[in-house]
Amino acid sequence: MMRLMGPAEIRILADNLDLRPTKKLGQNFVIDAGTVRRIVRVADLSPDDVVIEVGPGLGSLTLALLPAAAHVIAVEIDPVLAAQLPVTVADRNGVDNLTVVNADAMKITPTDLPGHTPTALVANLPYNVAVPVLLHLLEALPSLRKGLVMVQSEVADRLAATPGSKIYGIPSVKAAWYADVRRAGPVGRTVFWPVPNVDSGLVSLTRRDPPTTTASRTEVFAVVDAAFAQRRKTLRAALASWAGTATLAETALREAGVNPSARGEELDINSFARIAEHRPLSP
Known part of the structure; x- marks a missing residue:
């Protein structure tokens, strides 16, 4: 079994990398092993799933995903974190089913993932770009059949909102073009480092065909x-x-x-x- 990281180990790793989480990159790292186990459980992955994880950061969720999937593609924009992730995995009874892509998730296309066809998206999405990243990946990677993402609670509500609701809007409608979307539970603030000033929530997505229409x-x-x-x-x-x-x-x-x-x-x-x-x- 993959050995997960606790709060102390995560902070030590961050200190070793001289890392200070930045708001610019939306960096709030999950430091609670129970939460990452819960995310993997709710994601309902099968052993043949190829998971794409956006913003793996220090790797707490990645470590929990690796034993549950055939392969994990971790897309990390920070070159220091991207270089460290394989080392972190290797230090914890490492497996060989990890690919790290040092890139901006907003620009990812299938050609950036040679040899791998992602079937599931599981990620703690950077809060400042959560909706555009999610919509881009659903459009750019039609092989994605399902997903579970952690986002700001208010954004989770909007993504899962239905017609007639006051919070139903552009994210709700555009997400519905690609998938059935629902709330999959709340996440407390204290599972993050640094602790954000907003609540979080899980959103589950199941791919469906877009409307039958002559319009693009x-x-x-x-x-x-x-x-x-x-x-x-x-x-x-x-x-x-x-x-x-x-x-x-x-x-x-x-x-x-x-x-x-x-x-x-x-x-x-x-x-x-x-x-x-x-x-x-x-x-």
């Missing part, structure tokens, strides 16, 4: 962005610039079977896809 993802997301840019306005008004005029927006909405007086927070991803299909042609 980019075209659908353009409607979503426009609808929530002025979320207090009716869709007739909010989509005026997207359609050309408010009158054209109303026509597109009616053709899509959507009430022009509705607001974006009332629609699911399928409704946005139908609206995108009816965008007026440019004159």
Whole structure:
């Protein structure tokens, strides 16, 4: 069994690396072995899963993932941490199913992962870029079938929100294009170092096919962005610039079977896809 790290070991390792966690990189390291075991358990990995982990940091979650998966691809933007991770794993009854990629997760594509096809995303995502990283990976890596990510509690709520909720918005709709999303439990502040000033939460994702539509993802997301840019306005008004005029927006909405007086927070991803299909042609 892989030997996990406790708070004292993590701080000693950080001192040896002269590491001071930075807000710029969203670095809050998990120091509680029970929490990483819980994350792996809730992720429900199978022995043949290839896991991609973003922001492994000092490796506490990585160590728990390695025995549970066929392979772990750790994507770390910090070159010092990326170089240290294989050493940390080797020091703890190391296994040979780890690949470390020193790169920005926002720029990862399948070509950056030669020989490996990730099937699951499990990560303590950097809070300052959690949503864009998640959406990028779901788009760039269609092989991902499931995921469990730890994010700020408020972000977890927004990702898992359903139509009609006050917190339902752009992250909710765009995530729903790719997957069924649900909350998978809270995470306390004291399991992190340094202790953040916000609560955290787990979000579970199960890949599904996007809506059947003649509109592209980019075209659908353009409607979503426009609808929530002025979320207090009716869709007739909010989509005026997207359609050309408010009158054209109303026509597109009616053709899509959507009430022009509705607001974006009332629609699911399928409704946005139908609206995108009816965008007026440019004159």
